[in-house]
Amino acid sequence: MDSNLLASFGSVFAWAGPVVFAVMGETLTEKAGVINLSLNGSIILSAMVGFAAATTTGSFFWGFVGGAAASALVAFIIAFMSIGLKQSQVAVGYVLTLATKSLAYFLGAPFIGKPVMQLPLVSIPFLDNLPYVGPVLFNKTLLTYLSYLLIIVCYIYMFKTSKGLILQGIGEQPAASFVRGANVNRLRYLYTILGGALVGVGGALYSLSVKTWNGQLTGIDGIGWIALAITIFGGWHPIRGAIGAYFFVFLQWLGIALQPLLPNVNSRIFQVAPFPLMILALLFVNIGNADWVDRTLAGLPEDARKIISRLIRGMRTRGPAALGTPFENE
Amino acid sequence: MVSNRTEKAGGFGNILRTLLTNRFSSITIAVLLALIITWLVVLVMDAPPLRVFSIMVNGSVGSLDAATQTLQAWVPLVLATCGLMFTFTAGLWNIGMEGQIEMGAICAYGVIHYMTGTPTPGYVAITLASLAGMAGGAIWAYMVGLLKNYGGVNEIFGGLGFNFIADAFLLYLVYGPWKPEGVAQGSTKMIDAQYWLPQLPGSYLSLWSLGLAIVGILVVTFVLKGTYFGLKLKAVGKNPKASFMMGIPTSRYMLLSFVLCGLFGGLAGSFQVTGFLHVLRNSISGGYGYLALMVGMLANYQPLIGVPISLIFTALNKGATGLVIDLQLDTNFSGVIQGLLVLCVLLMDGVRRRLTKTFRGVQHG
Numbered sequence: 001m002d003s004n005l006l007a008s009f010g011s012v013f014a015w016a017g018p019v020v021f022a023v024m025g026e027t028l029t030e031k032a033g034v035i036n037l038s039l040n041g042s043i044i045l046s047a048m049v050g051f052a053a054a055t056t057t058g059s060f061f062w063g064f065v066g067g068a069a070a071s072a073l074v075a076f077i078i079a080f081m082s083i084g085l086k087q088s089q090v091a092v093g094y095v096l097t098l099a100t101k102s103l104a105y106f107l108g109a110p111f112i113g114k115p116v117m118q119l120p121l122v123s124i125p126f127l128d129n130l131p132y133v134g135p136v137l138f139n140k141t142l143l144t145y146l147s148y149l150l151i152i153v154c155y156i157y158m159f160k161t162s163k164g165l166i167l168q169g170i171g172e173q174p175a176a177s178f179v180r181g182a183n184v185n186r187l188r189y190l191y192t193i194l195g196g197a198l199v200g201v202g203g204a205l206y207s208l209s210v211k212t213w214n215g216q217l218t219g220i221d222g223i224g225w226i227a228l229a230i231t232i233f234g235g236w237h238p239i240r241g242a243i244g245a246y247f248f249v250f251l252q253w254l255g256i257a258l259q260p261l262l263p264n265v266n267s268r269i270f271q272v273a274p275f276p277l278m279i280l281a282l283l284f285v286n287i288g289n290a291d292w293v294d295r296t297l298a299g300l301p302e303d304a305r306k307i308i309s310r311l312i313r314g315m316r317t318r319g320p321a322a323l324g325t326p327f328e329n330e
Numbered sequence: 331m332v333s334n335r336t337e338k339a340g341g342f343g344n345i346l347r348t349l350l351t352n353r354f355s356s357i358t359i360a361v362l363l364a365l366i367i368t369w370l371v372v373l374v375m376d377a378p379p380l381r382v383f384s385i386m387v388n389g390s391v392g393s394l395d396a397a398t399q400t401l402q403a404w405v406p407l408v409l410a411t412c413g414l415m416f417t418f419t420a421g422l423w424n425i426g427m428e429g430q431i432e433m434g435a436i437c438a439y440g441v442i443h444y445m446t447g448t449p450t451p452g453y454v455a456i457t458l459a460s461l462a463g464m465a466g467g468a469i470w471a472y473m474v475g476l477l478k479n480y481g482g483v484n485e486i487f488g489g490l491g492f493n494f495i496a497d498a499f500l501l502y503l504v505y506g507p508w509k510p511e512g513v514a515q516g517s518t519k520m521i522d523a524q525y526w527l528p529q530l531p532g533s534y535l536s537l538w539s540l541g542l543a544i545v546g547i548l549v550v551t552f553v554l555k556g557t558y559f560g561l562k563l564k565a566v567g568k569n570p571k572a573s574f575m576m577g578i579p580t581s582r583y584m585l586l587s588f589v590l591c592g593l594f595g596g597l598a599g600s601f602q603v604t605g606f607l608h609v610l611r612n613s614i615s616g617g618y619g620y621l622a623l624m625v626g627m628l629a630n631y632q633p634l635i636g637v638p639i640s641l642i643f644t645a646l647n648k649g650a651t652g653l654v655i656d657l658q659l660d661t662n663f664s665g666v667i668q669g670l671l672v673l674c675v676l677l678m679d680g681v682r683r684r685l686t687k688t689f690r691g692v693q694h695g
Contacts, residue, residue, distance in 0.1 A: 037486075077673075085680025090423060090486070091627055092676060098620060099669020105662040107374065215660075225490050232487070266505035272498040279491030286482035 008257065010136040015210050016249040017147040018043070018202035018220075022227035023234065023241040024154050025198030029075070031158065031236055032191035033171040033322045036078055037093025040224025041100030042071040042196065043203040047220060048108035050204025051213035055114045060208060063117070064143075067204025068197040074100055075196020079189045082326065089324050097224070105216055112215045119143060119209040141209050143201070150198070154238035167191065171320030174327040184327045199227075226278050233281055235317030248278050288316030350678070351685050360678035364670040371666060377657050385656050386649030396648065398535040402606065404644040405543045406431065406598035410622035411629070411636045412543075412550040413594025417485075418631045419554055420587035421567030426474045426489025428619030429496035430467040430592045434599025436500055437466030439518065439610040442525045442603070443508060452524035459525070460600045467596020468589045470496065475588035479581045493619075504610060517611035527605035539605045546594060550633045553590075563587060595619065621668070628672050643668055 022039060029036045036042070046067035054063025074096055082089040119141040127138040137148075158164040166187070169177035174184045206220050207213040226248055234241030255270030287293060293312065297305050349355045372379045391397050410427055417424035424430075438459040445455045470492055477488035503518075510519040527536040554560040565573040566583045574580045602614050625643055629636035643664075650664035 081676060081680060085677065085684055087676050087680045092673070094423075094425075095624060095627070095669055095672045095676065098624060098665060099673060102662040102665025102669055103371070106371070106660045106666050109660040110375075222494070225487075229487050229490075232484075266501065268501045268505065269498055272494060272501065275494040276491050276498065279487055279494060282483050282487055282491075283477065283481045289482040290480055292480060 005257075006132065007135055009253065010139070012246065012249050012253045013137060014140055014144050015252070016246050017141075017144045018205040018210060019223065019227055019230070019245040019249060020147040020151060020242055021202030021205060022199045022224065023230045023245050024150050024238060025071075025195035025202070026227060026231045027154065027195075027234070027236055027238060027241050028158075028167070028198070029192050029195030030231060030323055031167050031171045031320055032188045032195075033174060033320055033325065033327070034079060034082065034188050034192045035089045035093060035324050036075055036192060036195060036199070037090055037228065038074050038078060038096035038100060038224075039199060039227050040222065041097040041104070042074045042199050043206070043224045043227070044218070044220060045074065045100040045104040046071045046200035046203030047207040047218060048104040048111070048213055050200075051114075051117075051207035052108065052111050054117050054204075054208055055111065060117065060119060063208050064201055064204045067207075068200035071200025071203060072193050072197040075192045075199070076189075078196075079192040083185050083188055086326055101221070108213060109215060111213055114213075116212045117208055118212075119205075143205050143209060151238050151242040158238060168320070170327075171322055174322050178327070188327075202227075222275055226275060229279050229282055232317065232319070233278070233285055235285065236319060240317075244278075244281075248274055251277060284315050285317045288312040289318070347685060351682050353682070356678045356682045357675060360674040361671065363678070364667070364674040367670050367674075368667050375659060377659060382653065382657065382659070382663075385652045386646065388649075389652030390645035390649035395533065398530065398533040400641075400645050400648045401540065402533070402535040403648060404641050405539045405601055405605070406616070406618045407622055407625065407644050408543050408637060408640045409546055409594050409598035409601075410618050411625045411640050412546045412633060413591040413598075414622050414626045415550050415554060415631065415633045415636070416563070416587040416590040418626050419560070419563050419567050420584050421570070422478075422485050422584060422587065423623070424471065424474070424489055424588065424591055425486050425620070425623065426471060426492050427591070427595050427622055428615050428617070429489070429493035430470045430595030431599040431602070431615035431619050432493070432496040432500055433466035433470040434463035434596030435602050435610060435614045436496070436503065436599075437596070438463035438600030438603045439508075439521070442521050443518075446522055446525075455525050456527060456604050459604055460597060463600025463603075464593045464596040467594070467599060468592035471588040471592025471595065472585065475585040479585060500610070500614070501612065504612065508610065517609045520608050521603070525604060526608060527601070529605070534606055536601075536605045539601045542597070546597070547633060547637055550594075554633065624668060624672050628675060 022043060026036060026039060049070040050063045050067030053066030054060055057063075077096060078089065078092050081087045081092040121139055122142055122145075124138040124145075128134040130138070156164075158167060166177060166182050169180070170182055170184045170187050178184050203220075206223075207218070211218055211220065227245075230241055230244035230248060233244045251274035252271075255273060259265075259267055259270055297309055300308070349359065369379050372382050389396055390400050410431060413430075414424055414427060441459040441462045442455055445458070474485055474488040474492055477483040477491075478485045481488075483491075504516060508518045510517075527538050529536045554563070562573070562578050563583055565576070566578060566580050570580045570584075573583075598618065599615065602616070603610060607614065621643060622640070625636055625640045629639050646664040646667055647661075650661045653659040653663055654661055
């Protein structure tokens with residue numbers, strides 16, 4: 001592999017940073033039983049706020065705080081409207097998707113063309129000298145390293161700690177968790193806001209590292225929907241979700257890498273192709289839940305049936321049982 | 331004294347409660363709240379609110395020219411809203427409307443593209459283009475329904491997936507087979523004037539598309555409110571399991587609601603080509619599909635209420651275009667107002683329901 005291609009491939013891990021943050025945030029939120037459908041707007045809004053805060057204060061720190069706060073606020077509105085006022089999470093989330101996107105483009109217009117701020121690269125000593133792996137993984141920004149770390153932390157938190165067990169409980173069996181002493185609705189508020197903040201860090205990462213703020217030409221419209229799809233594709237599991245995020249960004253990278261080989265196809269096709277591919281990937285993880293599949297399989301010969309059903313079962317994912325439903329402790 | 335004061339507080343509290351629990355006053359409060367927040371947003375941008383208001387009114391309904399343009403832009407939005415009433419009634423969230431409009435436009439343009447140069451009379455070509463558009467929209471919606479029914483993919487994601495595919499397909503056509511001669515501009519060649527919907531002199535408004543939009547509103551209202559089919563569709567939306575037990579083939583009804591919805595979206599898309607832009611170009615659906623979902627929500631899923639709301643939304647869009655020229659503000663301002671309106675109505679509706687619920691509780695206690 002020549003070094004140019006290798007360096008270019010390495011950018012997959014940097015570009016995937018924001019998607020990983022968004023997917024981890026949404027996974028936490030949905031594990032608690034709340035759908036934050038507003039991701040596509042939240043990410044754009046926090047990219048704008050992050051850029052505005054960073055260029056105004058001159059500090060990356062405030063940029064990320066601003067981005068996180070903006071998305072956390074949107075998440076709070078969803079939590080309040082759905083938990084406090086029993087409105088449909090999908091309806092509120094959808095409205096916020098459009099509203100925050102418009103708001104970002106409207107308020108962010110004066111910041112287009114402001115001097116760009118790009119997070120500096122930090123090489124990790126020794127590790128960056130490793131052949132192949134070094135330049136691909138360990139010559140990145142601090143936030144990219146944080147995105148690696150976040151995957152592991154999320155995994156350990158969800159599956160290896162008692163708090164993570166309660167988190168799973170309030171998304172699966174809120175009534176049972178309540179009986180066991182969990183304050184279901186308070187925890188749902190908490191995880192929705194926390195998840196929103198992570199999404200916001202992802203958004204700010206777009207405008208401060210992966211891309212920059214350029215209004216409607218920023219080129220991040222649609223990513224939020226993909227992050228929501230990856231959360232499902234990943235079966236609400238941090239590591240599978242991360243694999244989904246890297247896979248999506250890999251497809252995007254592939255589109256760019258393949259372009260010189262297929263000069264007859266317009267470059268814009270390559271840019272949009274990963275989006276439908278990622279959405280249709282949902283078919284593979286969902287098809288096992290359809291009852292016609294079972295009926296069809298029952299008619300197949302024994303050997304074929306075993307192999308196919310094992311394959312489908314391996315891919316199949318199922319969301320938290322109480323996802324999207326309100327909980328009343330009465 | 332003390333009792334007097336509590337009575338007074340109770341009196342004020344009662345007025346507030348009545349205002350918040352009455353459906354009409356609650357919506358009024360929601361609209362006022364949305365306007366106040368909008369006003370704050372305008373102040374953040376350091377723009378004069380009254381000037382913004384006058385520009386928007388002038389740009390949307392201030393002159394005959396502006397009003398006909400608003401009416402013209404209203405046609406696709408109200409058609410999309412009408413279509414969504416079927417899926418909303420069936421309890422489905424057809425976010426794929428955007429792609430259905432796009433496919434309608436692609437199919438309509440395709441018909442005209444291949445008829446150009448043949449001796450087909452204009453009105454035949456336009457009729458065929460509209461029918462092709464409707465078919466395109468319906469097929470696209472049907473695909474989303476199939477994905478949901480047989481693939482277990484939620485219609486939100488299936489719809490988005492097909493929106494993305496429609497985007498890619500349109501780009502392919504515009505930059506590929508239907509590219510005009512010369513440099514690719516992201517748009518096809520303009521269709522011959524004989525394939526344009528007849529327009530009122532000096533404007534883009536066509537009485538044909540306007541008339542069909544009104545027919546569409548009446549059809550949807552009749553089907554949903556006046557037929558047995560509409561009633562059963564409503565039952566499917568409210569409780570699919572119970573409807574299935576009652577002998578309604580739920581999945582067939584859901585698929586049918588998608589198809590009906592797609593017909594309207596496709597028609598809207600074909601009008602974008604034959605009645606307005608006269609080309610096929612990137613983002614020809616103009617965001618009407620996404621916007622129509624908000625109109626439907628704000629209209630509480632009632633087609634007739636959707637009519638004035640879609641008109642207001644179009645006027646906001648039209649008015650906001652003037653802000654760029656006069657105040658260098660972004661046109662997305664209309665989206666901010668629209669979003670805030672729906673959000674505040676949902677908020678006040680939630681407050682109203684919560685209050686009425688506690689009231690009932692107190693009364694029973």
